[in-house]
Amino acid sequence: MLKDKEMKNITGGGKGWIIYAILGAGLSLIAGIIDGYFRPMKCNG
Secondary structure, X not given: OOOHHHHHXXXXXXXXXHXXXXXXXXXXXXXXXXXXXXXXXXXXX
């Protein structure tokens, strides 16, 4: 079993890919807004 001091020294990953996913989604959103502004297309509905 780990002691209190040992548990505080544990480092782990998992946050890195979340940051990249959020940045990628934000860039995709901005690119879509810019594309829609400069090349507006009507819906085929």
